[in-house]
Amino acid sequence: MTQINRAAIVGGSHGNELTGVYLVKKFQQYPNLVNRSTFETLVLLGNPKAIEKGRRYIDKDLNRCFTHQGLQNSLLSSYEDIRAKEIQQLLHPRNQPFVDVIIDLHSTTANMGLSLLLSNMHPLLLQLAAHLSSINPLVKVYFHQQLRGSGFLRSMCELGFVIEVGAVPQGVLDAELFRQTEQLVYAVLDYFERHNQGKISQKNSTLTLYQYTGVIDYPRNERGEIEAMIHPQLQFRDYEPLNPGEPLFLTFEGKDVFYDGVSTVYPIFINEAAYYEKGIAMHLTQKQLIHDY
């Protein structure tokens, strides 16, 4: 059985995602809230300089900097490349193993409720996800495989994952979402505590998983400028089915653009502010029911 000895909670990897920033500040002020008897919890702010500026990042997206090459390249001089190395050292101090768990707190302008973003199919992560979604219907589980060293903080350890909450604007605190996220963090920690104590008796046997299949960009002109917006009929409908022929975008001239795929998909990250510059209007997923993991 995997024993959890140390967990890390990271908030503010993106400096304008305030839910995680202020939850981490609260946990730093009241460590008892996140300490558990069978494991240590390390709490840290991901990108202090970006938090101070109220921006996603200073030079580049910190949550794409945890690559093998980047972490080993001492020549990289951007703020986030340097900060990624610092975080790696905090998570993996000399003479200690790497933390066992990373809980990376993010928020999104998409209507994703309380989403768990998993990068691998570790049985304990799936059990945790099944448990959390069984106790709270707002919890959704998104699977997008990311190998260790792929650049994402959560990919740095097997039991790394993101809690992605929304819809909330960048630079804004939503009290209700703050409270729900806080409760979800406690539920995660309590689950690991009971796991360590051998008290997880009844396991959930089915889990609904939204599996990544690709991304869609906005229609763009030859200069790369967007020519359309998320269609009003699709806006805020993350995790709902999108069928071939249904509206996807509305051009600035008022013309509908329809989804021309061949099968039903479940879009998420619909209209995430930070993804305009990444060329992503939404992620597409397939809905799957998985058993006996």
Next chain:
Amino acid sequence: MTQINRAAIVGGSHGNELTGVYLVKKFQQYPNLVNRSTFETLVLLGNPKAIEKGRRYIDKDLNRCFTHQGLQNSLLSSYEDIRAKEIQQLLHPRNQPFVDVIIDLHSTTANMGLSLLLSNMHPLLLQLAAHLSSINPLVKVYFHQQLRGSGFLRSMCELGFVIEVGAVPQGVLDAELFRQTEQLVYAVLDYFERHNQGKISQKNSTLTLYQYTGVIDYPRNERGEIEAMIHPQLQFRDYEPLNPGEPLFLTFEGKDVFYDGVSTVYPIFINEAAYYEKGIAMHLTQKQLIHDY
């Protein structure tokens, strides 16, 4: 009678308020949409460099740079101080009078629907506001006196005002709000056209105005960090009455903070992202019915 000869539509004075940015780009591509037979319409992007970066501003808030001192001080070197002078010249070319109308397009994370922000009580502005709010119940009218040279772009001419739309996150296009804002701009231009043609026969005699009375900041600790969030019961309730004793904030520890004023107020700009750094959790207004203006 005031004749309108030239109007200016400005979008993207704040680079992450995309509704105005993309409306202006559309109007630049299709000038016929905003041209009218009796007046010229100048269309321009306020802060191109901030738009490119997807940020509110580069060095400082452009919409506080239109001060008498700033515009006359050739030593100021911030990007926005320089850009304010450029905009002034575009609005006031040599050998021509200043534009007669400024329509400054903004968006907010607060739930302000389609708000008109007026800085003075010019009878034509009040007539326009009464007309617009009579044809669309989403239109609300906010009055906050700003003298010419106070720093705000809209204060640069008597018939200057802001169209402030929300709730929409920074860096996000909401197609429905885009369409509503576009229709509102056309209704404004059509009104001035009919005004110039002497075709405004029936005048509205009453207008509901929300008059600025002050601002409230978030509770903060001695280091200036916020200690509370907008209360869930107040979130999104812009323009609704807030009575003494009703909840205003929720602290990170979960304690309610109540409004301790002596009379009912109507908060707006509730939880506007850009105002955290300005020390503003909301603006307070009084609701007034005005007649015979």
